[in-house]
Amino acid sequence: MYTIRTLNNISQTGLGKLPPAEFTIDPEAANPEGIILRSFDMHQMELPENLLGVARAGAGTNNIPIDKCSERGIPVFNTPGANANAVKELVLAGLLVSSRRIIDGAAWVQSLKDNEDVEKAVEAGKKQFTGPEIAGKTLGVIGLGAIGVQVANAALDLNMNVIGYDPFLTLESAWHLSASVDKAETLEELVSQSDYITIHIPLNDKTRHTFNQELFAATKKGARLLNFARGGLVDHEALKDAIEKGIIARYITDFPTAELLGIENVIVTPHLGASTPESEENCAEMAAVELREYLRYGNIRNSVNFPGCIVPYSGKPRIAISHSNIVNMIGQLGAVFTKHHINIDKMVNNSKGELAYNIIVCDNLPEDENQLIQDLYAIPSVRRVRLLK
Numbered sequence: 001m002y003t004i005r006t007l008n009n010i011s012q013t014g015l016g017k018l019p020p021a022e023f024t025i026d027p028e029a030a031n032p033e034g035i036i037l038r039s040f041d042m043h044q045m046e047l048p049e050n051l052l053g054v055a056r057a058g059a060g061t062n063n064i065p066i067d068k069c070s071e072r073g074i075p076v077f078n079t080p081g082a083n084a085n086a087v088k089e090l091v092l093a094g095l096l097v098s099s100r101r102i103i104d105g106a107a108w109v110q111s112l113k114d115n116e117d118v119e120k121a122v123e124a125g126k127k128q129f130t131g132p133e134i135a136g137k138t139l140g141v142i143g144l145g146a147i148g149v150q151v152a153n154a155a156l157d158l159n160m161n162v163i164g165y166d167p168f169l170t171l172e173s174a175w176h177l178s179a180s181v182d183k184a185e186t187l188e189e190l191v192s193q194s195d196y197i198t199i200h201i202p203l204n205d206k207t208r209h210t211f212n213q214e215l216f217a218a219t220k221k222g223a224r225l226l227n228f229a230r231g232g233l234v235d236h237e238a239l240k241d242a243i244e245k246g247i248i249a250r251y252i253t254d255f256p257t258a259e260l261l262g263i264e265n266v267i268v269t270p271h272l273g274a275s276t277p278e279s280e281e282n283c284a285e286m287a288a289v290e291l292r293e294y295l296r297y298g299n300i301r302n303s304v305n306f307p308g309c310i311v312p313y314s315g316k317p318r319i320a321i322s323h324s325n326i327v328n329m330i331g332q333l334g335a336v337f338t339k340h341h342i343n344i345d346k347m348v349n350n351s352k353g354e355l356a357y358n359i360i361v362c363d364n365l366p367e368d369e370n371q372l373i374q375d376l377y378a379i380p381s382v383r384r385v386r387l388l389k
């Protein structure tokens, strides 16, 4: 029986993928084997002693201490694409709201409540809320992953010109991206040509403050900037300066901070990108299945720190081992299996960055299983050993 702790509200449909005969869901569990979360900040908590796997029901994993998890041989999963449509739809709303003064106009209409002739006041006052059409304008999309590709393609359908920047474009994204999207070689090229800019990259040490003073200096005057990715991608001091100078006409973001509130031409939504019943369900289901398959069989799909590794279950016992990605590990593992007279039926060894992961299916197990596990842990740089029967 595995205990799964939920750190946020997770859709019940998703949790339904974890059968109660094998998994106990407990939001208060002190020492769970699995964690499922959305935006909860795990940097604030100690990793539980028994923790084996973490599943993020969503895309961004900057709220999870990935390095600490890797050190302890704990895979972190996410759910690529499961909320992309929800974010795309909100970005399209953001695009329109950044251009047409819908929010200001609607608030102003409410202020006319006690006016004697509302219709007349509206026709006289509406000119203050004029805003340009997006058709024929250029949208720059930074990051062409699951969300960026959908946004780029949808903007073409709205008759915009679209340019994209993604030096790490995957084959999967390239398959889905319309050939009409132009390629920018640099960020500076993209921002200098775009009337609207939308950011869809992960937040990490390399991307923090992607929008800084230098990039704003290269940005086309009067551009509208949309950030539905993460607040930390934009340096807020540089942003305020760019707004004052008229470089940024409007900033629309899903990531409120106190310093952004009350600034004219800044519109902030309360991190609503994935808040649709459809995407909450999709993400929760995918996260629960990823965690279930890992806990049951050691199989890994969609991990951000571990290599993918899937060996269909055949009824035979298996040993899952993670270790540093260095030379002579297979030799050392093999020696332990020989010592315990284990015949290996199948062995898969995959690596990703500094980590390697094995699933070893065994024809037999030794009598002293504990000694086997101890011997495997005795190999320097082995991080985690799991015997799954």
Ligand SMILES: NC(=O)C1=CN([C@@H]2O[C@H](COP(=O)(O)OP(=O)(O)OC[C@H]3O[C@@H](n4cnc5c(N)ncnc54)[C@H](O)[C@@H]3O)[C@@H](O)[C@H]2O)C=CC1
Binding pocket: 058, 059, 060, 061, 080, 081, 083, 084, 087, 142, 143, 144, 145, 146, 147, 148, 165, 166, 167, 168, 169, 170, 173, 200, 201, 202, 203, 207, 228, 229, 230, 254, 271, 272, 273, 274, 275
């Ligand atoms: N507002 C919300 O509720 C949501 C926000 N997000 C945010 O959006 C981000 C993107 O999500 P997805 O598209 O699903 O992720 P993804 O992993 O499919 O796409 C990210 C893309 O960014 C590219 N990239 C990485 N570093 C880059 C750089 N320095 N310059 C240009 N491109 C770069 C990658 O090559 C990849 O194609 C997530 O990391 C998350 O932070 C995601 C879902 C919901």
Ligand SMILES: O=C(O)CCC(=O)C(=O)O
Binding pocket: 038, 039, 057, 058, 059, 060, 061, 083, 271, 273, 274, 275
């Ligand atoms: O789960 C959420 O509400 C946020 C989704 C998100 O930010 C993400 O998937 O990166």
